[in-house]
Amino acid sequence: MIRSHQSHLPTKNPSTNDRMPEQLTLYTAKICPFAQRAELALEEAKAEYTRFEIDLQNKPEWYAPKVNPASKVPAVAYGGPKVAPDQPSPDSEKIAESLVLLEFIADLYPNSTLLPKDPVDRAKVRFFIDAISTKFAPGYIGAVLRGESFDTLFQGIEGIQSLLGKGDFAVGNSFTNADAAALPFIARTLVALEHDLGAFPAGSGSQAFKTLQEDPKYARFRAYYQTLASRESFKKTFNEELIKDVYGKRFTALRAEKQGGK
């Protein structure tokens, strides 16, 4: 049967008039900060979904042609018949890109706190996400993944701090998409620095971690991270041991190569 586009519109719950989400399969990978964004939003929205881990080192041959032509995680198959995740149906909608998915999940679950109702607060959520994309994430990529100066990372952290309001979260007193966009990058940065696992010279990660832990200048950032890290959604979607293991192997090999090349 050919499924018409119209039939992808969610049905409505007759008592509340809310849209009832259809089946949702998330293609994800524990190591990936972009993918964890979508997992956090789904958990916070208390969504029903099927999680499918993609091995990024050995991606299934059906993944790009049938789910995401860009061959990246996260991606979602939404609607259509309930099928095994490794046999995606052509009748489900395929949606990719972490920030698009955050908006999509908030749209599916309008009663969650992911996107506030107030237009100003919604703009603040989006502005915060923009700061993560343009300031914080480049700092993490530069310092941790490429071994560049820590300056951009510290500037990114100060940038985040300057946007935090009086509430415990990025915007107000509830977990929003701003937090979902930020947390995976902050968590990976802190694990990399604490365990001195990065493309930076040995010892400099630990030093940067000490500064972040002890300098009163970063107290607000520390409190913000504590609030987010204590969420059940985070505990369920973050595997610190795996991150340590993967970063450990990757950066120990890189340092050995650099030493050998001296």
Ligand SMILES: N[C@@H](CCC(=O)N[C@@H](CS)C(=O)NCC(=O)O)C(=O)O
């Ligand atoms: N802009 C994308 C980036 C997603 C991305 O780069 N994902 C990486 C893993 S963290 C990936 O799937 N890379 C493909 C690969 O490793 O082959 C998003 O926000 O979703």
